[in-house]
Amino acid sequence: xxxxxxxxxxxxxxxxxxxxxxxxxxxxxxxxxxxxxxxxxxxxxxxxxxxxxxxxxxxxxxxxxxxxxxxxxxxxxxxxxxxxxxxxxxxxxxxxxxxxxxxxxxxxxxxxxxxxxxxxxxxxxxxxxxxxxxxxxxxxxxxxxxxxxxxxxxxxxxxxxxxxxxxxxxxxxxxxxxxxxxxxxxxxxxxxxxxxxxxxxxxxxxxxxxxxxxxxxxxxxxxxxxxxxxxxxxxxxxxxxxxxxxxxxxxxxxxxxxxxxxxxxxxxxxxxxxxxxxxxxxxxxxxxxxxxxxxxxxxxxxxx
Numbered sequence: 001x002x003x004x005x006x007x008x009x010x011x012x013x014x015x016x017x018x019x020x021x022x023x024x025x026x027x028x029x030x031x032x033x034x035x036x037x038x039x040x041x042x043x044x045x046x047x048x049x050x051x052x053x054x055x056x057x058x059x060x061x062x063x064x065x066x067x068x069x070x071x072x073x074x075x076x077x078x079x080x081x082x083x084x085x086x087x088x089x090x091x092x093x094x095x096x097x098x099x100x101x102x103x104x105x106x107x108x109x110x111x112x113x114x115x116x117x118x119x120x121x122x123x124x125x126x127x128x129x130x131x132x133x134x135x136x137x138x139x140x141x142x143x144x145x146x147x148x149x150x151x152x153x154x155x156x157x158x159x160x161x162x163x164x165x166x167x168x169x170x171x172x173x174x175x176x177x178x179x180x181x182x183x184x185x186x187x188x189x190x191x192x193x194x195x196x197x198x199x200x201x202x203x204x205x206x207x208x209x210x211x212x213x214x215x216x217x218x219x220x221x222x223x224x225x226x227x228x229x230x231x232x233x234x235x236x237x238x239x240x241x242x243x244x245x246x247x248x249x250x251x252x253x254x255x256x257x258x259x260x261x262x263x264x265x266x267x268x269x270x271x272x273x274x275x276x277x278x279x280x281x282x283x284x285x286x287x288x289x290x291x292x293x294x295x296x297x298x299x300x301x302x303x304x
Contacts, residue, residue, distance in 0.1 A: 011080025013041050013087065020098050020149075021045075023178035027098075027149070029090060037074075040090040040152070042162075043083050047173025055169030056084035062136065062165050070127035072152055072162040086150075086163050093154035094298060096120065096209070100148065102297055104216055110297055111238040114248070115283040116290050117213035121206065122274040123159035124151060128202050128267035131164060144197035145170040146205035147186050148212060157291035167197040185212075185219040190260060203263040203270055207255025211235070214244060225258035232256070247277060 007030075008015040014036075015028040023046045032039040044052050060078040072088035079085070094102075103110050112120075124146070131141040144167030152160050171191055174180045184192070188204035191197060208219035216238035220231035232252055235244055244252065251273060257263045264270040277283055 010041065010043065010083075011085075013039060013080075015041060015043075019094070022182060023047075023176070024173070024182055025149075027095065032074075032087065038090040039074075039087050042086045042149070044085065045083070047176050047179040048169065049082075049084065051172035052084040052166070052169035053079050053082075055166045056086075059165035062141070065134070066131070066164060068127065068130040070123050070160055071130060071164075072160040075162055077163075077166070084169070086166075088152075088160075088162055091154050091158075092156075093152055093158075093294065094301070095149045096151040096153060096213075097148035099153060099294065099297065100212060100216065102301070106297065110293075111216055112213050113289075113293065114214065114237070114239060115278070116293055117210060118274055118278055118283055119287075119290055120151065120153070120159055120213060121210045122271065122278055124161060124206055124209065125267055125271035125274055127161040128199070128206065129271050131202075132199055132267050140199065141165070142197050142199050142202045143205070144191075144201070145183070145187075146202055146209070147183060148209055151209070153290070153294060155291060155295060157287035157289075157294065159290075167191065184221050188260070189258060198260075199266055200260040200263045202267065203255045204257075204260075206267075206270060207252050207257075207263075210248075211252060211256060214238065214248065219256065225262075228256060228258045247282075251277070 012033045013030045015030040017029045020027040025042050025044045028041045030041050056077050063075045075088040077086050134141045143164050150163035186205045186208045188201035211219045215235050254264050
């Protein structure tokens, strides 16, 4: 008796299990050929696919040169079978967007602890510092499309970032309403207005992701500087229901500011600020604590 095929062939990858899907993409656990190395593959199925293909081909020439402890390992961005994709070494874990959704769906409230939220923000900021140290045609690199699903948290608490240099594809994908709701909250206002990505637009995305981690809610889609301030005034911590404390509010004010001039000047400045908070006695995060939280939260999912 023949057994049903349990995988899908996609270019030079075998796709074994779909981990997540939304209007923009599908995330698969798979293997890279030849050799069968475990690989996570994000295949884009929505948005402006022509723009995403062009962005993927351009990014694919850059990402092999990106290395560091906060960049995903063996990243490949390109187009296969007419589908743009992002692939990288898989060592267990889940993307940040999936983790936040799982925390919200948990039968017992299990929000991301504040110290772990800051740990994630610190590692993401460090990845932006790594990019900012590199230049292409005389310009310093930026991520350009920093979304929660591009931040990978492994089972051992390691945090790495993927999807660099895909800005134009995502900005143009805003024309699709289902996709726009996924990406708009994390794009700096100036990107939506057609300006080029830069370090300060990455600061906005960093602040939006920290807002998501602290409140458990999608960041606001503001229309002015006043609306940003109002959203932060009304925000509440998902861990306690209290207002965002001053030291965290100051960090959000310097990242999610409407005007680029109100944000941190560089990723290095933001990284120093978050690191200072983590070194204070109030917040004591460790890689072990993050790994324990993730394993507890996703126990059944990871076992499957």
